[in-house]
Amino acid sequence: MSKSKWLERCVLAHPDLTLCLTEKAFSAAYRHVFRSRKDSPEMPIWVDDDADAMMHTLSEGADILACIVCLDDSSVGTLSQLVALMAHEAQHVVQEVQRQHNALPLGDDEMECRLLDHITMRLMESYMEQTNRPDKLPRRRAGSGHR
Numbered sequence: 717m718s719k720s721k722w723l724e725r726c727v728l729a730h731p732d733l734t735l736c737l738t739e740k741a742f743s744a745a746y747r748h749v750f751r752s753r754k755d756s757p758e759m760p761i762w763v764d765d766d767a768d769a770m771m772h773t774l775s776e777g778a779d780i781l782a783c784i785v786c787l788d789d790s791s792v793g794t795l796s797q798l799v800a801l802m803a804h805e806a807q808h809v810v811q812e813v814q815r816q817h818n819a820l821p822l823g824d825d826e827m828e829c830r831l832l833d834h835i836t837m838r839l840m841e842s843y844m845e846q847t848n849r850p851d852k853l854p855r856r857r858a859g860s861g862h863r
Contacts, residue, residue, distance in 0.1 A: 720745040721842065731773075731780040733809065733835065735842040736762070737789045742772075749774045749782045763788045769801045771808040773816075780816050783809045785839055789847065799840065806835035 720734045720741065732749075736742040739762040750756030763770050768791035772784045785805045792798045810832050843849075 720748055721845075731813065732782040733838065734782070734784055735839050735846070736784055736786045737843070737846055739763075742784060742786050745782070745784050746772075746774065749784075762786050768792075769805050771805045771812070773812045775816070780812065783812060785809070787843070798843065799836075802839040802843070803832070803836045806832055806839060809835050 720736070734745050736745055742762045743759065746759050747756075760772055763786050767788075769785065769787040772786065773780055774782045774784065785802075787801060787805070792801070810828060813831075814828075
């Protein structure tokens with residue numbers, strides 16, 4: 717069984733955040749969140765057929781327990797597409813936290829941007845770690861640049 721690596725427990729105050737690149741990983745994370753409940757809610761679909769990624773909010777009443785970002789790794793083409801997908805899903809996390817808990821003061825754009833930046837960075841780091849890809853772009857060799 718794959719163990720979920722929870723990415724953030726301090727910035728979002730309460731909800732945990734993780735990235736799942738497979739349906740199996742999503743299932744494990746889902747079971748982990750509801751492990752102490754005998755009758756957990758039905759598990760939602762991992763990623764819709766017409767989507768490359770989805771963010772799931774697992775909650776109990778008004779309390780957000782976890783935000784799980786699911787990414788179909790086969791849909792990732794370029795680095796810029798990956799970054800755009802991660803930023804998109806990170807924005808959903810920020811919106812959910814604001815909606816559920818008013819965690820950020822309304823109108824505090826700088827705080828929201830910093831949180832979005834941080835969540836996107838953590839998701840990217842997790843992706844690089846899970847896929848064993850380097851966290852830096854390869855350096856161009858001298859003389860290999862375009863003219």
